[in-house]
Amino acid sequence: MISYRPEQDFLSPPVSLTVTPSALEAGKAVTLTATLTNTAAIALRGTVLYLAVDDSAQQDGLGDLAPGRSVTRTWRTRLADDAEGRIVFTAHALFDVHPHGSDCTRATSTALLPYRSLPAAFDNAGISSDDARTVANIDGSNSSLSAEALASAGLTPGATVTYEGVPFTWPDTRPGSKDNVISYGQTVLLSGSGSRLSFLGTSTWGEGKGDGKVVYADGTEQAFSVAVPDWYGANSSAAVVLPYRHTSSGRDDNPVSLFTFGVDLAAGKELRSVVLPKVSDGIQEGVAALHIFALTITPIN
Template structure:
């Protein structure tokens, strides 16, 4: 809450008493449909109930989508009354990732001061590509130094160590007959997605959906889902080893890494893992395994750098 409260008479004819009158009038916000797709129309509905003992004067609503919206004047709202405002908006055809919706209600509480309440919610649209889902920077440069954090404690892969084993930005790495394209980004930029149940759109057919990544703080275990164009689904399980050390099952081993205090000459490993597909079926999307709720220190996390249908 914010605002200046002076105690001047309100337009109800009585003094405004902050401790008695103003207990944050509730503002609710809903979005319909609850799970829209890119290009679809959504309706935001905001409802404000005046639970205070004074009239809220010159009330205005702001209903925003990713911070964009125009104010709508409501007027005075007497004690005990409720008002609702709606906004219809069409999501862009290329919308992806998190879409944030916010409702602000702003009002005068007396002649010289105002206050506000707000409510927010969000939806998570499918990412149009794996790169669109990237939410973590896991690769840092040795020189000039850049900042990245792959494990929540300031550790990172080294761009130079990766380059020494063929993983330069945009490079193709082949393992077990499958080609992966390494993220084509600069060191310090977002280059992987921490698997938390995100949906990524796919296309094509094949026998395997293969991933290139690694885990931090232990084995990254979880269950994902492949979704086909015909609406059918199949689940798959992953168990990806921790990145620390030169693992004999690794697809790539980098000779050293960064930790919060500088270079650490412990090798680190990247792995491939996959889901078996129904051959001939057209793919629509994949729901990544929900291994962790984002990146947290001392909590196992699965990092996906590349994905391909083979």
């Protein structure tokens, strides 16, 4: 049998991973199936395979794996009752390649479960204080909203503000904490009914355009589109205009704007969830992104 030579490059053998069912739910069973194939010219000694769901894992000793041999292992487990958001599944194999060295190979898969609330989905820190401007980054170039400028407009942590007759609860967060959702198609659970689902937010690096949908309790869906203006400048359609912002070089005394937008709802229908508009995959300098700070269901008058 060919032996490992330290001066040679060692290409890790592949491990595949499948996760079923394709539509996952919190509190429900999930099955991970991994196949490790030794495509190397040497045996993999003392091989151990780990199958993991986030921080929960199962360990399986596979022993020695000869060249050309494949081994498949399956783990059936259950997602936590409160599971939400991005769930990471991993197949990770460890093995010895010679008496004094080891190697590994890995495969991952991710799923995005519904979030139980908008604050649970917050994934970006967009607000910093005037004396600590670098703790937030709303646009990928280290710019941010000023907590003090927001407070001057009544937008203090946890405050209720009303724009065009619609009340919103501003995020109850400290500067530098995650306080908004970068809208990329996440599902947020809802309950109740009303005449309109409204959002409070803004866009960076241009107009935030994308399609989302409302899902009702009876299973029907309602598509909608948004086109939210860029935050820079005093926009005449803005819900609130702030006198300045923070940038990587300091205070910028050009105004910035926040906006309200939303979708009219079907009369008399109970809500189940909203799929946020798919605008971007995150923040990146020069790429438009939509930031949502609050949402509210306007009751039927």
